[in-house]
Amino acid sequence: xxxxxxxxxxxxxxxxxxxxxxxxxxxxxxxxxxxxxxxxxxxxxxxxxxxxxxxxxxxxxxxxxxxxxxxxxxxxxxxxxxxxxxxxxxxxxxxxxxxxxxxxxxxxxxxxxxxxxxxxxxxxxxxxxxxxxxxxxxxxxxxxxxxxxxxxxxxxxxxxxxxxxxxxxxxxxxxxxxxxxxxxxxxxxxxxxxxxxxxxxxxxxxxxxxxxxxxxxxxxxxxxxxxxxxxxxxxxxxxxxxxxxxxxxxxxxxxxxxxxxxxxxxxxxxxxxxxxxxxxxxxxxxxxxxxxxxxxxxxxxxxxxxxxxxxxxxxxxxxxxxxxxxxxxxxxxxxxxxxxxxxxxxxxxxxxxxxxxxxxxxxxxxxxxxxxxxxxxxxxxxxxxxxxxxxxxxxxxxxxxxxxxxxxxxxxxxxxxxxxxxxxxxxxxxxxxxxxxxxxxxxxxxxxxxxxxxxxxxxxxxxxxxxxxxxxxxxxxxxxxxxxxxxxxxxxxxxxxxxxxxxxxxxxxxxxxxxxxxxxxxxxxxxxxxxxxxxxxxxxxxxxxxxxxxxxxxxxxxxxxxxxxxxxxxxxxxxxxxxxxxxxxxxxxxxxxxxxxxxxxxxxxxxxxxxxxxxxxxxxxxxxxxxxxxxxxxxxxxxxxxxxxxxxxxxxxxxxxxxxxxxxxxxxxxxxxxxxxxxxxxxxxxxxxxxxxxxxxxxxxxxxxxxxxxxxxxxxxxxxxxxxxxxxxxxxxxxxxxxxxxxxxxxxxxxxxxxxxxxxxxxxxxxxxxxxxxxxxxxxxxxxxxxxxxxxxxxxxxxxxxxxxxxxxxxxxxxxxxxxxxxxxxxxxxxxxxxxxxxxxxxxxxxxxxxxxxxxxxxxxxxxxxxxxxxxxxxxxxxxxxxxxxxxxxxxxxxxxxxxxxxxxxxxxxxxxxxxxxxxxxxxxxxxxxxxxxxxxxx
Numbered sequence: 003x004x005x006x007x008x009x010x011x012x013x014x015x016x017x018x019x020x021x022x023x024x025x026x027x028x029x030x031x032x033x034x035x036x037x038x039x040x041x042x043x044x045x046x047x048x049x050x051x052x053x054x055x056x057x058x059x060x061x062x063x064x065x066x067x068x069x070x071x072x073x074x075x076x077x078x079x080x081x082x083x084x085x086x087x088x089x090x091x092x093x094x095x096x097x098x099x100x101x102x103x104x105x106x107x108x109x110x111x112x113x114x115x116x117x118x119x120x121x122x123x124x125x126x127x128x129x130x131x132x133x134x135x136x137x138x139x140x141x142x143x144x145x146x147x148x149x150x151x152x153x154x155x156x157x158x159x160x161x162x163x164x165x166x167x168x169x170x171x172x173x174x175x176x177x178x179x180x181x182x183x184x185x186x187x188x189x190x191x192x193x194x195x196x197x198x199x200x201x202x203x204x205x206x207x208x209x210x211x212x213x214x215x216x217x218x219x220x221x222x223x224x225x226x227x228x229x230x231x232x233x234x235x236x237x238x239x240x241x242x243x244x245x246x247x248x249x250x251x252x253x254x255x256x257x258x259x260x261x262x263x264x265x266x267x268x269x270x271x272x273x274x275x276x277x278x279x280x281x282x283x284x285x286x287x288x289x290x291x292x293x294x295x296x297x298x299x300x301x302x303x304x305x306x307x308x309x310x311x312x313x314x315x316x317x318x319x320x321x322x323x324x325x326x327x328x329x330x331x332x333x334x335x336x337x338x339x340x341x342x343x344x345x346x347x348x349x350x351x352x353x354x355x356x357x358x359x360x361x362x363x364x365x366x367x368x369x370x371x372x373x374x375x376x377x378x379x380x381x382x383x384x385x386x387x388x389x390x391x392x393x394x395x396x397x398x399x400x401x402x403x404x405x406x407x408x409x410x411x412x413x414x415x416x417x418x419x420x421x422x423x424x425x426x427x428x429x430x431x432x433x434x435x436x437x438x439x440x441x442x443x444x445x446x447x448x449x450x451x452x453x454x455x456x457x458x459x460x461x462x463x464x465x466x467x468x469x470x471x472x473x474x475x476x477x478x479x480x481x482x483x484x485x486x487x488x489x490x491x492x493x494x495x496x497x498x499x500x501x502x503x504x505x506x507x508x509x510x511x512x513x514x515x516x517x518x519x520x521x522x523x524x525x526x527x528x529x530x531x532x533x534x535x536x537x538x539x540x541x542x543x544x545x546x547x548x549x550x551x552x553x554x555x556x557x558x559x560x561x562x563x564x565x566x567x568x569x570x571x572x573x574x575x576x577x578x579x580x581x582x583x584x585x586x587x588x589x590x591x592x593x594x595x596x597x598x599x600x601x602x603x604x605x606x607x608x609x610x611x612x613x614x615x616x617x618x619x620x621x622x623x624x625x626x627x628x629x630x631x632x633x634x635x636x637x638x639x640x641x642x643x644x645x646x647x648x649x650x651x652x653x654x655x656x657x658x659x660x661x662x663x664x665x666x667x668x669x670x671x672x673x674x675x676x677x678x679x680x681x682x683x684x685x686x687x688x689x690x691x692x693x694x695x696x697x698x699x700x701x702x703x704x705x706x707x708x709x710x711x712x713x714x715x716x717x718x719x720x721x722x723x724x725x726x727x728x729x730x731x732x733x734x735x736x737x738x739x740x741x742x743x744x745x746x747x748x749x750x751x752x753x754x755x756x757x758x759x760x761x762x763x764x765x766x767x768x769x770x771x772x773x774x775x776x777x778x779x780x781x782x783x784x785x786x787x788x789x790x791x792x793x794x795x796x797x798x799x800x801x802x803x804x805x806x807x808x809x810x811x812x813x814x815x816x817x818x819x820x821x822x823x824x825x826x827x828x829x830x831x832x833x834x835x836x837x838x839x840x841x842x843x844x845x846x847x848x849x850x851x852x853x854x855x856x857x858x859x860x861x862x863x864x865x866x867x868x869x870x871x872x873x874x875x876x877x878x879x880x881x882x883x884x885x886x887x888x889x890x891x892x893x894x895x896x897x898x899x900x901x902x903x904x905x906x907x908x909x910x911x912x913x914x915x916x917x918x919x920x921x922x923x924x925x926x927x928x929x930x931x932x933x934x935x936x937x938x939x940x941x
Contacts, residue, residue, distance in 0.1 A: 087208040087508070087509050088508070088509070088632070088633035098209030098210065098212075098213070099203075099209065101213070102195075102196070102199050102209065102212070102213045102216070103196065105213055105217070106191070106192050106195040106196055106199075106216065106217070106220070107184060107188070107192055109191075109195075109217060109645070110184060110188040110189075110191040110192050110195075111184070111185075111188050113188075113191065113649065113652075114185070114187055114188045114191070115658070116658050116661035117185040117186060117187065117188055117661065118185060118188075120663075120664055121661035121662060121663060121664065122186075122661065122662060122663075122664045123186065123187055123229065123230075123656075123660055123661055124660055124661065124662045125229075125230070125231060125232030125234075126231055126232055127231050127232030127233060128232035128234065129232070129670050129701075129702075130232075130699075130700075130701030130702065130713040131164075131165075131232070131701060131713070132667050132670070132671075132701075132705070133671060133701040133702045133703070133704050133705040133713070134152075134154060134155050134164055134165075134701040134704045134712060134713050134714065135152075135164060135165045136154065136671075136704065136705045136706075137149075137152050137153065137154040137704070137708075137838060138152050138154075138161055138164070138165055138838070141837065141838060141839075142167070148161070148166055148167055148903075149161060149837070149838040149839045149898075150162070150166060150839055150863070150898055150900060150903060151838050151839045151863070151898045152164065152838050153687070153708045153838055153857075154704040154705075154707070154708055154709060154712070155701070155704050155709055155711070155712025155713070155714060156709075156710070156711070156712040156714070156717050156718065156721050156722075156858075157689065157708075157710055157721060157753055157858050157881070158708075158857055158858040159712075159714070159717065159718055159721070159858065159860075160332070160336050160860060160863070160900075162329070162332040162333055162336050163333065163336060163340070163714060163715075163716040164714060166329070166332075168326075168328050168329055168906075168907065168910060169907070170328075170907045170908070170910045170911035170914065171274060171325050171326060171328070171329075171910045171911075171914055172325070172911070172914035172915070172918060173267075173270045173271060173274055173325050173326075173914055173917065173918075174274055176267075176271065177238075177271055177274050177275075180192075180193060180271075181193070181238070187229050187237075190229060190234070190237050190238065190241060191220055191225075193238070193241035193242070194216075194219065194220035194225055194240070194241050195216040195217060195219070195220040196216070197241050197242060197243070197244040197245045197248075197268075198215065198216040198219040198220065198244040198494075198497070199212050199213065199215075199216040200244065200245045200248045200264075201244040201245065201247055201248040201251075201498070202215055202216065202498075202501055204248040204251055204252045204255075205251065205445070205502070207501060207502070207505045208505055208508055208509065210633070210637040211501060211504055211505045211508050211637065212501070212505075213637075213641070214501075214504070214637060214640055214641045214644060215497060215500070215501030215504065217641065217644060217645065217648075218426075218427055218429070218430050218497055218500070218501075218644045218648065219244075219493075219494070219497040221427070221644075221645075221648035221649065221651075221652055222424070222425070222426050222427075222493045222497070222648075223379065223422055223423060223424060223425040223426075223648075223651060223652055223655060224422070224423075224424045224425075224489070224490070224493060225237060225240060225493075226652040226655050226656040227421045227422045227655045227656070228240075229656055230421065230655055230656040230660055231421060235275055235276050235277045236277045236279075236280055236487075238275035238277070239272055239275035239276075239277035239280035239281060239284075240280055240490055241275075242268050242269075242271045242272035242275060243272065243280065243283075243284045243287075243490070243494055244494060245264065245268035245271075246265060246268040246269050246272055246284060246288070247284070247287060247288065247291070247494075248264060248268070249261050249262070249263070249264030249265030249266070249267075249268055249269075249315075249318070250265055250288055250291060250292075250315060251291070252264060253265065253311050253314060253315050254291075254295050254308075254311055258310070258311055258314045259314075259924065260924075261311075261314075261315070262314045262315055262317065262318040263318070263920060263921055263924055265315055265318045265319065265322070266318035266319070266321045266322045266917055266920070267322075267917065267921060269318070269319060269322035269323075270321075270322040270325040270326065270917060272284065272322075273322060273323065273325070273326035273329070273330065274325070274326055274329075276329060278333065278481075278482075279481075279482040279487060280487075280490060282478055282479075282481075282482065283456075283487075283488055283490055283491050286452075286455075286491065287452050287491055287494070287495075290448060290451055290452055290455075291444075291448050292312065294444050294447055294448055294451075295308060295311075295444065296308060298444055321913050321916055321917050321920075322913075322917070323913075324909055324910065324912070324913025324914075324916075325910055325913045325914045325917060326910065327906045327909045327910050327913065328902070328903055328906030328907050328909075328910050329906075331902045331906045332900065332902055332903060332906070335862045335900070335902060336716070336862070337481065337716075339718055339719055339720070339860070339862075340716045340717065340718055340719055341358065341715075341716060341717050341718075341719050341722050342357050342358060342481040342482075342716060343357065343719050344357070344719075345719055345723065345791075346719075346720075346790070346791035347723060347791050347792055347795065348790075348791075348792055349792050349795075349796075357473075357479075357480030357481040357482075358480055358481065358482070358483055360463075360466075360469065360470065360473050360480075361463075362483060363462075363473070363480070363482065363483045363484070363485055364462035364463040364466075364469060364485050365417075365418060365483070365484075366417050366418065366420075366462070366483075366484040366485065366486045366487075367416060367417065367460070367461055367462025367463045367464050367485055367486060368415075368416070368417070368424075368457075368460040368461055368462070368464075368485075368486040368489065369382060369415045369416035369417070369461070369464060370461055370464050370465075371415075371554065371555055372415045372416065372417075372423070373457055373460075373461075374543075374547075374554070375423035375424055375425055376424060376425065376426050376431055376492075376496065377425075377426075377428050377431040377540070377543075377544065377612055378428075378544060378547060378605075378608050378609050378612050379422075379423050379425040379608050379612075379651055379654075380412075380423070380604045380605055380607070380608040381423065381547075381554075381555065381605065381608070382413060382414055382415035382423070382555065383411065383412040383413035383414045383415065383601055383604060383605075384412055384413065384422055384423050384604070384608075384654070385412065385413060385420055385421050385422040385423070385654075385655065386411050386412065386413040386419040386420055386421070387411070387412050387413075388408060388409055388410065388411065388412065389407055389408050389409075389410050389411070389412050389597070389600045389601070389604075390405075390407075390408025390409065391412070392412065392600075392603075392604060394603060394607065395412070395600045395601070395603045395604045396408055396600050396603075398599075398603070399596050399599065399600055400596060403592075403593050403596045404596075406589075406593055407593055407596045407597050407600055410566075410593075410597045410600075411559075412601065412604060414555075414556070414557060414558055414559045414562070414601060415559075416464060416560070417486070421655060422654065422655040424486075424489050424492075424493065425651060426492075426493060426496055426497060427497075427615075427644060427647050427648055428544065428611075428612035428613075428615040428616050428647060429500075429615050429616065429619040429640075429643060429644055429647060430496065430497050430500040430644070431496070431500070431540065431616075432500075432536070432537070432540045432541070432616045432619060432620070433499075433500035433501070433503045433504050433619075434496045434497070434499045434500040434503065435536050435539065435540050436503045436532070436533065436536040437449075437499040437500060437502055437503030437506075438450070438499070439518065439520055439527075439532045439536065440503055440506055440507075440518055440529070440532060441499060441502045441503055441506060442519070445498075445499075445502065446499070446502075448495070449495040449496070449498055449499040449502075450499075452491050452492070452495045453491070453492045453495045453496055453499075455491070456488045456489055456490075456491035456492045456495070457489070457492055459472060459485060459488045460485060460486045460487075460488050460489045460492075461485075462485040462486065469485065483715065504640075507623060507626075507627070508626075508633065508636065508637075510529070510627075512529075513529040513533070513627055514528070514529050514530040514533065514627050514628075515528065515529065515530070516528070516529040517529075518532060520532070533620075533623070533624075537616070537617075537620045540616055541613055541616045541617055541620070544609050544612045544613040544616060545609075545613050547605070547606075547609040548606050548609035548610050548613060551602050551605045551606055551609070552602075555605065557598045557601045557602055557605065558594065558597075558598060558601075562594070563587060563590050563591060563594070566590050567583060567586055567587060567590065570586055571583075611647075615643060615646075615647045618643055619640065619643055622636060622639055622640055622643065623636075671702065671705040671706070673706060674759075674767050675766070675767070675768065675769075676759045676767045676768050676769040677706050677707070677759075677769075679768070679769040680706070680707060680757045680759075680769045681706060683756065683757075685756070686778070686833050686835070686836040687708065687754070687778055687833055687836045687841075688708065688754050688755075688756040688757070688775065688778075689707070689708045689709065689710055689753055689754050689755045689756065690703060690707035690708065690709055690710070690755065690756070690757045690758070690759065691709070691710040691711065691729075691733070691736070691750065691755050691757075691758045691759070691772070692709065692711060692758075692759040693733050693736060693737075693758055693759060693760050693761070694759055694760065694761045694767055695711075696711075697709075697710060697711030697712075697725065697729065697730070697733075698711060698712070698713075698717070698722075698725065699711075699713060700712065700713060701713030703759070707757075710729060710750070710753060710755060718858065718860070718881075720880055720881050721858060721881055723795065723880075724749065724795070724798075724880055724881055727795055727798075728749040728795075728798055728799075729749060729750065732745075732746065732747050732748075732749055732750045735747050735750075736750070736758045736760065736770075736772060737760065739772075739773055740760070740770060745773075747772065747773070747774055748798065748801060748802065748803050749798055749803075750772060751772070751774040751775055751776050751803060751804075752776055752803035752854075752856060752879055752882065753856060754775050754776055754777055754778060754856040755772045755775055756771060756772060756775045757769050757770065757771060757772060758770050758772050776803060776804055776856060777856065778831075778832070778833040778841075778843070778855065778856055778857075779831045779832075779833065779843055779853055779854065779855045779856060780804060780831060780853070780854055781826065781829045781830075781831060781847060781851045781852065781853050781854075781887075782803075782804070782805055782806055782807045782851075782852055782853075782854055783805045783806070783822065783823050783824070783825050784805060784806045784807070784821060784822045784823070785806065785807040785808075785809050785817065785821050785852055785878070786801070786806060786807070786808055786809065786821070787809050787810075787811045787814065787817075787821070788808060788809070788810060788811065789810075789811055790810065790811075791810065791880075794808050794809075794810055794879075794880050795880050798879065798880060803854070803879060805825075807852060807854050807878040807879060807884055808878060808879050808880065809876070809878050809884075810877070813876040813877070816874060816876050816886070817852075817876075817886075818886070819850055819851070819852065819886060823849065823851065826847060826848055826849065826851070828846070828847075828848060829845075829846065829847040829848070829851060830845065830846050830847075831843055831844070831845040831846075831853050831887070831894075832844055832845075834893075838898075839897065839898035839899075840895070840896070840897050840898070841855075841857065841895065841896040841897075842893065842894070842895050843855075843893070843894040843895075844891070844892070844893055844894070845887050845891070845892045845893075845894055846890070846891050846892075847887060847889055847890070848889055849889050850886060850887070850888050850889050851886070851887055851889075852884055852885075852886055852887075853884060853885055853886075853887045853894075854878055854879065854882055854883070854884045855875075855882060855883040855884065855885075855896070856882060857882065857883050857896065858881055858882070858883075859875075859876075859877040859878075859881060859882060859883045861877075862900060862902075863898050863899060863900030863901075864883070864896055864897070864898050865896070865897050865898075865899055866883075866885055866894070866895070866896050866897075867894070867895040867896075867897070868885075868887065868888070868892050868893070868894055869892055869893055870893070870895075873885060873894075875896075883896070
């Protein structure tokens with residue numbers, strides 16, 4: 003009987019139960035009649051029953067390892083239905099795993115072969131990052147500790163979202179070992195594949211199919227695109243998504259201890275990767291899977307077992323979080339005042355939330371038709387390269403227009419720009435579609451719901467009703483930008499469904515003749531009908547796209563003519579006359595048919611290649627099911643087809659040309675004449691503004707200087723608002739001042755900006771002094787109270803920072819001195835020593851006065867002292883610090899000492915030891931088992 007109670011170890015139904023108050027007579031009678039079901043019935047209402055197997059001596063609780071029993075039962079039924087793997091491992095159960103490791107490593111080395119020759123990947127974001135962290139690197143080398151704060155970017159900010167080492171998180175050594183055993187980025191690709199392989203093996207996928215599926219997953223185009231630009235932490239976090247999910251699934255399959263350990267270890271690595279947005283998306287997947295398991299437990303009346311599994315996984319998650327608690331805690335603290343937190347401003351009635359604005363977060367919204375790039379990579383043109391980069395695209399364009407057409411973008415989608423599409427493989431998409439009909443159970447619905455949700459949320463502003471709902475009501479969702487990034491969920495779930503379908507076919511002996519229930523079991527269809535129906539639909543779409551491309555896509559950006567006109571105006575640097583604009587418009591409109599033709603060439607080429615790969619894969623499946631080829635040929639050729647599809651496709655976005663000769667970091671930051679001129683000034687602390695580039699996209703200036711700009715997606719909220727409302731506008735004032743015109747530079751002056759890097763007529767960059775820089779600190783004669791943040795930021799439009807401070811009334815209790823005092827020409831305050839996390843001053847004044855410090859206010863960590871005694875300080879001028887200094891001569895110190903860092907490090911060490919000890923203990927117990935008990939260890 004299917005639901006007989008059996009020993010989870012040997013499967014025997016010869017069982018005995020023991021418990022005070024246990025109805026032995028009832029259970030024994032039931033066991034005789036029903037062979038074990040009665041024994042289970044006799045335990046109803048019992049909490050402490052111990053069941054003993056009379057065959058092997060195994061003791062277990064009722065319901066324990068039920069999933070394991072059902073797995074065995076399902077395997078027996080699968081074998082009876084012809085669903086068994088054609089591969090027989092006998093006593094070589096480790097062989098496929100060893101081969102998998104070798105395959106993933108070798109394929110990665112072949113793809114990234116320049117890395118094996120000592121070349122390094124050139125990543126623009128990493129170059130910016132190295133500029134941003136230079137001050138911190140110098141501090142670490144000098145003091146062998148963490149500064150936790152840097153003044154090199156955005157006037158000063160915590161180092162938490164940029165670069166901090168957490169020495170007590172011992173998981174980092176495993177993380178480094180996994181990444182560094184192969185040259186970068188081979189190690190990242192290996193982690194993509196091995197993580198997905200672990201997930202597939204937990205799901206009992208045939209090891210050879212698992213290898214193929216893992217390669218397909220690892221070659222998803224987006225994973226390579228992010229490596230090319232330098233989003234390394236994102237890539238690492240993506241790599242650990244699959245093994246975390248594997249641990250959760252393994253626990254729900256009844257192997258709670260193994261599942262919990264895998265979950266804890268993989269999640270600790272996921273968290274150490276330090277990309278909260280990817281981890282958040284992983285959490286969404288786990289929650290959805292947990293809800294489906296809850297529904298299953300309710301249906302099968304197994305709630306106690308469900309909650310036991312959830313509790314064990316909860317403990318595993320707590321341990322994992324504990325290993326990374328320092329980073330998480332500090333990030334949480336900082337998040338409240340960063341651009342991901344709530345603004346204090348209400349000036350702008352824009353779509354504000356407790357985090358990012360909806361309009362900002364949805365700038366990169368995936369287009370609805372762009373979703374078909376999953377199966378046809380250039381469905382919307384691929385990346386935003388120029389058409390001229392693809393010689394085949396413009397080869398048949400009228401020579402009269404070819405050069406101009408070559409300057410148009412290949413990409414015509416809805417996003418402002420993109421490095422490339424999310425392409426998962428035509429073969430994978432075909433099998434995933436087939437899997438919707440032939441895969442049953444929790445996993446199928448898990449994949450379905452997660453895919454649909456991630457795709458619809460990736461549309462962002464193109465599906466605003468759902469986006470607004472999540473921004474308003476789902477905790478944490480409004481903290482993240484680039485909503486299209488959520489497609490990492492679909493990039494895991496779609497290949498997962500595809501591999502499940504491929505494995506289903508691989509293990510079937512009579513798939514074409516098998517009757518498969520569809521429409522929620524209301525109808526049955528032959529496997530051949532489902533297979534050929536899926537082939538017709540999927541390949542029919544790609545073939546039709548090739549034949550009539552304009553049926554599905556316009557091949558033109560929305561309002562592209564006007565966009566091009568705006569670009570021309572921006573490049574000219576002036577407003578063009580109406581007559582000239584009309585000429586440009588007519589010329590662009592005349593070129594558009596040729597632009598569309600070039601894009602059509604790109605589109606149809608990829609539609610054709612996708613069609614070919616789908617048909618080839620389907621043909622291979624048919625040959626295998628008809629027994630023209632065996633399993634070895636099937637797996638080898640299918641792997642070859644998938645690699646032939648994905649390998650060259652990814653080379654479009656990350657090729658050998660992306661590598662460069664390894665050289666010292668300093669060579670990327672050769673000082674310009676302007677840098678050298680500024681560095682002659684050996685004053686302890688001052689700031690620089692680079693007007694030749696976007697201040698919020700400038701990490702390069704930070705390499706040598708303390709910059710008003712920087713490069714980080716998590717600036718302090720108030721500083722970001724200060725840039726928007728004042729600094730960006732005052733940049734123009736610098737050029738006005740250079741021309742001898744009146745210029746309002748109050749905000750730039752209060753930020754102690756001594757130098758500006760400007761571009762002169764011949765294009766040369768030079769350094770010029772900024773008039774009116776106020777220095778590191780000063781005493782003010784007056785302070786003006788305002789009602790709120792709105793009033794405070796508006797007040798900066800018209801004030802003299804050297805004599806007046808703007809103070810929010812929430813600090814009224816601190817201000818015990820008169821708001822207006824006589825000017826004291828003898829009062830001085832001077833910086834005497836500087837380190838990023840330790841600032842020292844001396845002061846002299848004849849009366850108690852308010853001192854303003856040109857340092858960014860951040861309450862969670864900065865501690866102030868006067869003559870060695872703790873002193874309070876407040877926020878003034880929207881972003882700066884201030885304190886009341888008594889009359890006389892004093893020493894003042896600001897020291898950055900966030901208590902959560904030091905407490906967190908102790909928790910992290912304890913959690914790391916618990917995790918490592920648990921894993922080692924489990925391995926020790928496994929290897930102590932008798933040889934015959936190792937049969938399923940690889941599962």
